[in-house]
Amino acid sequence: MHKRLRRGLSALAIGVTATIALAACASGGSSSGGSSDDMTKALEKGGTITYWSWTPSAEAQVAAFEKAYPKVKVKLVNAGTGNDQYTKLQNTIKAGSGAPDVAQIEYFALPQFALADSLVDLKSYGFDSLESKYGAGTWQSVDLDGKVYGLPQDSGPMAMFYNKKTFDEAGITTPPKTWDEYVADAEKIHASNPNAYIAADSGDAGFTTSMIWQAGGRPFEVKGTDVSVNLQDGGTKKWTSTWNQLVEKGLLSQTPGWTDDWYKQLGNGEIATMVTGAWMPGVLESSVKDGSGNWRVAPIPTYDGSSDVTSNNGGSAEVVMKQSKNPALAAGFLKWLNSSQDSIDVFLKSGGFPSTKAQLSSSSFTAEKPEYFGGEAINETLSKASSDVAEGWQYLPFQVYANSVYADTVGQAYQNKTDLNAGLEAWQKAIVKYGNEQGFKVTSK
Amino acid sequence: MSAVDTQPPTVTEAVTTRGRSGAGRTRASRPTAPKGRGPRARKSPLLLVVMVVITVYSLLPLFYLVVNATKSQADLLSTFGLWFGPDFSLFQNIGETLTYDNGIYLQWLGNTVLYVVVGAGGATLLATVAGYGMAKFRFPGRRAVFAIVLGAIAIPGTALAVPTFLLFSAVGLTNTPWAIILPSLISPFGMYLIWTYAVDAVPTEVIEAARMDGAGEFRIFFTIALRLLAPGVVTVLLFAVVATWNNYFLPLIMLSDPKLYPLTVGLNQWSAQAVGVSAHPIYNLVVTGSLLTIIPIVIAFLFLQRSWQSGLAAGSVKA
Numbered sequence: 001m002h003k004r005l006r007r008g009l010s011a012l013a014i015g016v017t018a019t020i021a022l023a024a025c026a027s028g029g030s031s032s033g034g035s036s037d038d039m040t041k042a043l044e045k046g047g048t049i050t051y052w053s054w055t056p057s058a059e060a061q062v063a064a065f066e067k068a069y070p071k072v073k074v075k076l077v078n079a080g081t082g083n084d085q086y087t088k089l090q091n092t093i094k095a096g097s098g099a100p101d102v103a104q105i106e107y108f109a110l111p112q113f114a115l116a117d118s119l120v121d122l123k124s125y126g127f128d129s130l131e132s133k134y135g136a137g138t139w140q141s142v143d144l145d146g147k148v149y150g151l152p153q154d155s156g157p158m159a160m161f162y163n164k165k166t167f168d169e170a171g172i173t174t175p176p177k178t179w180d181e182y183v184a185d186a187e188k189i190h191a192s193n194p195n196a197y198i199a200a201d202s203g204d205a206g207f208t209t210s211m212i213w214q215a216g217g218r219p220f221e222v223k224g225t226d227v228s229v230n231l232q233d234g235g236t237k238k239w240t241s242t243w244n245q246l247v248e249k250g251l252l253s254q255t256p257g258w259t260d261d262w263y264k265q266l267g268n269g270e271i272a273t274m275v276t277g278a279w280m281p282g283v284l285e286s287s288v289k290d291g292s293g294n295w296r297v298a299p300i301p302t303y304d305g306s307s308d309v310t311s312n313n314g315g316s317a318e319v320v321m322k323q324s325k326n327p328a329l330a331a332g333f334l335k336w337l338n339s340s341q342d343s344i345d346v347f348l349k350s351g352g353f354p355s356t357k358a359q360l361s362s363s364s365f366t367a368e369k370p371e372y373f374g375g376e377a378i379n380e381t382l383s384k385a386s387s388d389v390a391e392g393w394q395y396l397p398f399q400v401y402a403n404s405v406y407a408d409t410v411g412q413a414y415q416n417k418t419d420l421n422a423g424l425e426a427w428q429k430a431i432v433k434y435g436n437e438q439g440f441k442v443t444s445k
Numbered sequence: 446m447s448a449v450d451t452q453p454p455t456v457t458e459a460v461t462t463r464g465r466s467g468a469g470r471t472r473a474s475r476p477t478a479p480k481g482r483g484p485r486a487r488k489s490p491l492l493l494v495v496m497v498v499i500t501v502y503s504l505l506p507l508f509y510l511v512v513n514a515t516k517s518q519a520d521l522l523s524t525f526g527l528w529f530g531p532d533f534s535l536f537q538n539i540g541e542t543l544t545y546d547n548g549i550y551l552q553w554l555g556n557t558v559l560y561v562v563v564g565a566g567g568a569t570l571l572a573t574v575a576g577y578g579m580a581k582f583r584f585p586g587r588r589a590v591f592a593i594v595l596g597a598i599a600i601p602g603t604a605l606a607v608p609t610f611l612l613f614s615a616v617g618l619t620n621t622p623w624a625i626i627l628p629s630l631i632s633p634f635g636m637y638l639i640w641t642y643a644v645d646a647v648p649t650e651v652i653e654a655a656r657m658d659g660a661g662e663f664r665i666f667f668t669i670a671l672r673l674l675a676p677g678v679v680t681v682l683l684f685a686v687v688a689t690w691n692n693y694f695l696p697l698i699m700l701s702d703p704k705l706y707p708l709t710v711g712l713n714q715w716s717a718q719a720v721g722v723s724a725h726p727i728y729n730l731v732v733t734g735s736l737l738t739i740i741p742i743v744i745a746f747l748f749l750q751r752s753w754q755s756g757l758a759a760g761s762v763k764a
Contacts, residue, residue, distance in 0.1 A: 056723050079701045081717040088701040095614035098701060106722075156722065258720040260728050264522040283724045289519055314722040352723065 034328040036126035039335070042328035046071025049101035049330050052089070053318070054081045055153065057350035058104075061343050065336055074333060082106060086113075086400055092323070093118050099323035101330035102337075105150065106316045107141035108206065108395045108403070111222065113319065114149040115397040120320040121147040125331040130339055137389030138355045142317045145224070150317030151338040152355035153347070156277025157385035158210055158300045158310045161284070164374065165294040166196055166272040175298040178305040179242040182273075186251040189272050197253035198246065200271045203414040204257055205406035206313060207276070208239075213311035213393045214300060215239040220396050227396065229431055230445035231424040238303060240420040248417050267291045275300055277313040278382040282351025285372045293371070297378040299385060308388045315355070353382065360386055398435060405430050514538060514736040518729040538733040545730055550737075552704060553711035557690060557738075559622065560707055564629030565685035572632045572681050576639025577670055581652060597633035602688075606695050613699065624699035625707070629689050635681035642677035643670070683749045690742050708738045 034042075051062065051074050062074045077100065079085045086109055092098035093116070105113060113119050122128075127148045131139050134152050142150040162175050167185075170192040176182040186198035201207060212219060217235020221228045230236075246252050253271055255262045265271045267290030274280060284295055300310045318338055320330040337343050344359055354360055360383045369375045396402050409430055413423030428444060435442035512529055513521060517537070520530035542550050579590065609628055613619050618627070647670045655665045671678070693709040700706055703714065712734050719726035 054718070054723065056725055077701070078703055078714070080714055082721050084714065084717055087698065091610065091614070091619065091698060092701060094611075095617075095619050097617065098620050154722065258724060258726075260522060260719075260726070263719075263726060267522060277722065279722045283722075287518075287719075287724065287726050290523060316722065350723075 034331070035124060038328040039125050039332040042326065043069055043072060043332040045329075046073075047326050047329050048073040048075060049324070049326060049333060050075045050077060051102040051318075051333070052077050052079045052085060052100040053104040054078050054085065055104060055316075055347075055350075055352070057347045057352060060346045060350070061337060064342055064346055065333060068336070068342065069332075072329065072333065082109075083400060083404070089113070089118075089321075093321075097323065099321045101324040101326065102318055102320055102334055104153065104316050104318050106314065107312065108209070108399045110141065110149060110317060110319070111144060111395050111397045112400055114144050114147070115225070118322050119149045120322055120324065120327050120331070121149065122151070122320060122331055122334075123148050125328070125335070127151060127331070127335070130335075133339060133356050133358065135355065135357060135360070135386050135389065137312055137386070137391060138315070140391065140393070141312070141315075150319040151334050152315070152317050153338050154279055154315045154352050155355040155386055156279050156312050156314035156353065157382065157389050158214060158275060158313050159278055159382055159385045160273055160275050160298045160300050161280055162273040162296055162298060163269050163271070163291065163294050164296050166193075166269040169193065169269075170196075170272075175296070176301050179301045179303055182301045183242060183245050183251075185272075186246055187249075190251055193270075196270045196272060198251060199273050199275065200253040200255045200257060200262055200265065201246075201414070202252070202254045202256050203407060203411035205403035205410075208406070208410065209395070210311045210313040211239045211243070211275070212236045213390060214309060215303065216309075216390070218392060218394070220394050222394050222397055225397075225440050227435055227440050227442045228445050229396075229428050229435075229442060231428040232421065233445075236424065237421070240424070242303075244420050247414055247420060250417055252414075254414070263288060269294065277315060277353070278385060279314060279353040281370065281373065281378060281382075282353070285370065286351060291372075293374055295373055296376060297373060297381045299381060299388075308384070309390050310385050310388045311393065312389055315353075396431065396435070397440065398438060401434060402427070402431050405434075510732060510736050510739075513729075514733045516729060516732075518727065521729050521732070534729070535733070538729050539737070542730045542733045542737065545727070549703065549711065550708075550734055553706050553708045554737075556622075556705060557707040557709075560625050560629060560692070560696075561686055561689045564626045565682065565689040567626070567630045568632040568635060568685045568689075569678060569682040571630060572635030572685075573639050573671070573674060573678050574666070576636045577643045577647070577666060577674065579636070579640045580643035581647065581649065581670075594633045594637055597631075598637060602628075603694050606698055609695070610698050619699055620701050620705065622705060625692070625696050625705075628695060629685075629692065632681065632685055632688075635685060638681055639674065639677050643674055646677060647673045679749050683746065686745055686749075687742060708734070712738065 046069070049072070051058070053076065055061075058076055058078075062076050065074060066072065079088045079100075085103075086105070089099065089103060089105075092100075099118075128143075130151065131143070135155060137157070138152045138155045142148060142152055160175065166189060167173075167175070170185070170189040172185050172188060176185050182198065189196050189198050209219075212231075212235055215235040215238040217233050217237075217239065219229060219231045219233055219236055253265065255265055255271070262271070266274070266284070266288045269291070281297075284291060299308050302309055318334050320327050320334060324330045339356065344354060344356060348354060348359065348365070354365070359365055366380045366383050367377060368379050369377050406427060409426035410420060410423035412418075412426070413420045432442045432444050509527060512527060515533050515535040515538070516524065516530040517532060517534045520532060520534070524530040579587065605628075610619065613624050613627075618624050651669060651673075652665055655669055660668075691709060692707065693713070696705075696707050696710045697713075700710065703711065706714070712731055715727055715734065716731045718724070719728065
């Protein structure tokens with residue numbers, strides 16, 4: 001797979017379109033400010049809206065919605081996964097037409113669209129009253145500057161997935177509780193089987209930011225268009241001091257994530273752990289059949305080993321685009337999509353991880369004991385993780401671009417097995433430079 | 446209007462060598478080309494090794510594609526990449542590829558065919574008409590056209606994609622088939638090729654004789670010139686078909702509705718499905734879909750190659 005080329009091309013596309021997005025800041029569609037009443041009326045009156053999503057359950061959810069509201073027609077379009085879709089979304093924003101009414105956007109990318117004034121503030125539709133339904137860490141991802149820009153679909157509190165078989169073979173009896181133990185286990189695993197590694201990490205921006213988040217770092221501070229960046233703060237350094245040991249000693253598999261090789265190594269035990277979002281079980285169960293029975297879940301290791309703390313990784317919200325000609329109807333659909341029992345049931349059935357407290361704590365959810373995970377009640381661990389997410393994290397308002405140049409900066413440190421801090425400093429430089437070019441006031445701390 | 450041979454000014458051979466093997470005319474301009482002095486060329490072991498390496502390098506991905514199209518998603522991950530797996534799932538894969546997501550693959554195939562027939566077909570027609578006109582008519586501004594065409598050849602299409610996007614979005618043509626077809630219609634390289642080819646292939650005397658007999662310019666073009674130009678036209682068509690069939694970046698940024706995607710962008714979407722929160726890898730379908738995608742282009746190449754080769758030969762014996 002030509003991952004690098006693809007990345008290069010999409011980086012180019014993102015770079016170009018992000019420029020466009022900010023330049024077109026002022027040109028929003030009908031901004032309106034409908035009420036919760038308008039929403040109900042719109043649902044009764046009916047109409048057609050377009051919904052962009054790559055969620056596998058979207059089709060079934062839309063079908064269920066159309067059954068409940070027969071006058072509303074939802075045109076579901078899969079315009080691409082993640083960055084591919086953002087590029088297209090930016091393009092339609094620039095073009096001034098062609099944007100969907102409702103779109104899926106990952107949390108890390110949300111500020112970019114919110115700040116460019118492309119999204120409808122859903123507060124007037126009464127969405128702020130839904131806050132109590134969602135975990136605090138998740139809600140913060142859609143509640144920016146006192147405006148509600150979306151409704152959470154799923155969440156990704158980080159946990160540690162580990163391959164028990166590989167652990168057993170290396171003589172490790174209990175999963176690591178601290179990062180120091182994790183590093184020690186990394187040595188053991190690689191020593192017992194030179195093809196096996198504690199984890200696969202060849203440099204992934206989403207993982208890095210989540211790890212910094214967990215370590216207590218808050219490298220990005222955003223107030224309107226004022227951005228400050230400090231990728232050498234205490235938390236960041238805490239993470240690099242752990243991760244540098246793995247990088248510099250070559251204890252990480254360099255198989256790029258989400259490639260065929262990576263899936264293969266998840267199945268054959270050569271990747272022993274994955275520190276990632278709670279949505280991972282669905283992916284493992286459906287696409288890594290060879291690993292069945294071997295994987296387990298434990299809380300993410302911590303630095304002091306006493307109080308559990310984690311961060312989010314991945315997950316999306318759905319938003320209403322400013323271009324929508326029928327924002328009240330779009331908001332009505334969105335409210336049903338991400339807060340109604342009917343819709344969430346469909347979502348959970350497809351292997352998604354919920355964002356709503358009621359589902360996270362329901363006994364039928366936490367008591368599930370999937371065979372794939374050796375019959376352990378993994379949702380109990382994952383659900384607990386969702387309440388341990390540290391607060392106060394912010395993403396850059398141009399995180400999509402920043403992540404696309406990560407490989408050229410921090411990625412180099414991974415490749416050369418050198419100090420991550422140097423790579424992070426280079427990343428910071430690139431971030432500051434780009435942000436200022438885009439009209440933000442970016443300061444380096 | 447007097448018909449004259451108006452060969453494009455200088456700088457010719459660098460480009461035209463792909464169209465016809467410029468027998469003896471401007472040899473001096475490419476001194477490094479192997480000349481093969483006598484009828485019997487010397488054997489070179491080094492050259493043989495280089496060619497073998499290049500052959501293996503070119504065929505290996507194809508081999509990989511064929512081998513892996515026979516594997517299920519599970520086998521794809523668990524077996525050695527360059528040999529067959531335990532089960533032969535080719536037909537199952539093909540069936541799944543054609544039916545996955547309500548048969549969207551067939552839709553993509555249809556789109557690609559549309560873009561190729563209208564885009565590449567139109568490009569060939571325009572290039573032929575324009576190239577013939579440039580070669581056989583003298584008119585004011587001809588040198589300017591030459592400069593523009595040569596400049597246009599030098600700019601890669603990828604670099605033009607974004608400006609083209611902005612232009613198209615201003616007139617509301619993004620996310621329509623026109624966004625792919627219109628840019629595909631322009632082929633400066635094809636026009637230049639026909640231009641240089643027409644200078645020799647269509648003798649001015651023939652045109653003048655036809656005029657004497659009272660034939661109009663369009664009749665001359667369609668009944669006489671077009672036939673004489675056929676080998677050149679096929680070459681241009683081949684280039685245009687391949688370029689349009691493989692077009693990736695332009696549709697990627699122009700289109701947002703998967704129902705309009707050509708195969709290239711569609712397959713990439715399938716491939717990208719393996720990433721992220723709701724990852725659902727279908728590499729077996731991506732591989733099988735890629736294999737199916739190249740079959741028509743291989744067939745087109747084999748078919749057109751025959752007339753292409755004869756075109757090359759025809760060009761080289763004229764002097």
